[in-house]
Amino acid sequence: MGGLSIGQVAERTGLSVHALRFYEREGLLADQVRRESNGRRVYTEDDVEWLDMCIKFRSSGMPLDTIRKYTDLVRQGPGNEGDRLALLKSHQDYVSAQIAELNECLNVITWKVGCYQEALDAGQADCLWTAPSAHGEKSEAS
Amino acid sequence: MGGLSIGQVAERTGLSVHALRFYEREGLLADQVRRESNGRRVYTEDDVEWLDMCIKFRSSGMPLDTIRKYTDLVRQGPGNEGDRLALLKSHQDYVSAQIAELNECLNVITWKVGCYQEALDAGQADCLWTAPSAHGEKSEAS
DNA sequence: CTAGGAGCTAGAGCGCTGTCTAGGTCAAGT
DNA sequence: ACTTGACCTAGACAGCGCTCTAGCTCCTAG
Numbered sequence: 001m002g003g004l005s006i007g008q009v010a011e012r013t014g015l016s017v018h019a020l021r022f023y024e025r026e027g028l029l030a031d032q033v034r035r036e037s038n039g040r041r042v043y044t045e046d047d048v049e050w051l052d053m054c055i056k057f058r059s060s061g062m063p064l065d066t067i068r069k070y071t072d073l074v075r076q077g078p079g080n081e082g083d084r085l086a087l088l089k090s091h092q093d094y095v096s097a098q099i100a101e102l103n104e105c106l107n108v109i110t111w112k113v114g115c116y117q118e119a120l121d122a123g124q125a126d127c128l129w130t131a132p133s134a135h136g137e138k139s140e141a142s
Numbered sequence: 143m144g145g146l147s148i149g150q151v152a153e154r155t156g157l158s159v160h161a162l163r164f165y166e167r168e169g170l171l172a173d174q175v176r177r178e179s180n181g182r183r184v185y186t187e188d189d190v191e192w193l194d195m196c197i198k199f200r201s202s203g204m205p206l207d208t209i210r211k212y213t214d215l216v217r218q219g220p221g222n223e224g225d226r227l228a229l230l231k232s233h234q235d236y237v238s239a240q241i242a243e244l245n246e247c248l249n250v251i252t253w254k255v256g257c258y259q260e261a262l263d264a265g266q267a268d269c270l271w272t273a274p275s276a277h278g279e280k281s282e283a284s
Numbered sequence: 285c286t287a288g289g290a291g292c293t294a295g296a297g298c299g300c301t302g303t304c305t306a307g308g309t310c311a312a313g314t
Numbered sequence: 315a316c317t318t319g320a321c322c323t324a325g326a327c328a329g330c331g332c333t334c335t336a337g338c339t340c341c342t343a344g
Contacts, residue, residue, distance in 0.1 A: 007290065017291085018333055026331095038340060040291055053250070060247035064331070085258040092255055095248045099241055105202035106237045108195070113234055116227040149320065159321085160303055168301095180310060182321055206301070 003034070003042035013051045020051075027068050028054055030075060060095045145176070145184035155193045162193075169210050170196055172217060202237045 010017045024033055024041075030050050034042045057067050066087065073084045152159045166175055166183075172192050176184045199209050208229070215226045 005290080006292095016333075019331085021292090022332065036291095038291085039293095040340090056247045056250050058331090060244055060251070081258055081262055085255065085262060088251060088255045088258065092248065092251050095244055095251060099244050099248065102202055102237055102241050102244070105198045106234065106241065108198050109202070109230060109234045109237060113227065113230045116223055116230065120223055120227060147320080148322095158303075161301090163322090164302065180321085181323095182310090200301095 003044060004048065006041045006043070009043045009048055009051070012048055013055060015051065015055070023051070023054065023064075026064055028064065028071055030071055057091070060091070061098060062091055062094075066091070145186060146190065148183050148185070151185045151190055151193070154190055155197060157193065157197070165193070165196065165206075168206055170206065170213055172213055199233070202233070203240060204233055204236075208233070 004012075006017050006020055009015075010020055013020075015023070020041075023029065029047060031047070033047065034044075036042055054067055057070075058064070070084065070087050073080050073087070146154075148159050148162055151157075152162055155162075157165070165171065171189065173189070175189065176186075178184055196209055199212075200206070212226065212229050215222050215229070
């Protein structure tokens, strides 16, 4: 309620205290973090929420640089919602593309797993191809 | 057919020639790349296939180190299919988890996009929250 | 009074994954 | 003969995202 210490925020967000200070230095926090008289940071619930959003951005591959840009837009206040929307949409596309790519990879991997599984279950393994198409991973050397 | 130059392989895989040499140094190629008399690399179609697989591994977040481990297993020849399977399964889990996480992120982002979109369409923007739950991204400063 | 623990700053260091440079060879085209 | 372009090696460098260290201040508990 009355403000959180950096340690508490670290615990709640899963970021390290180092990372929290780093993010602040990098300008990723929407509002200035308040300080106690002794210089210690005091975070609000809003800060934690904002950080949670940053974490979502990060873990979906948004570079810190872009998060900073977004933060800047928000900090500038109303009037640039179009820009924020554009940024978000572009990231949305990026994430969708990532998911699509991962699904493709997952298919290949799942195919290979099934292949090995089958071969092992059958007691012999010569079904060790690289891709559905062809003959790779040649089971013998030479 | 009769072997590909590094440049051709680069073009076909999308990797740079630098990356190709780097991957080789790092031991990511299942078989030794042959050389012409003058020392130039000669790749086979199998190599390209293997590289394509490596690319799938990489782009789904498998570290080079793990690819190397897998490559080593394959190079050792038959007898360790169980190990290969374990490695692949573990990566499969990892990729599934990644996809799940990205979907979560995508939900949040999509929610925000919808929010801004709506506000902009309505001609005013005060729907600028951080998360579905609360009041973040406070539209005014101070 | 003292020790521990949490916090502070500034800045160095690191792991990963390439990328690029320097300096050279070789083969073909003009 | 000369230039161009693809290739070679070894190794330096780069970008990103933290993480850690050094050296310090506080506060609290024993």
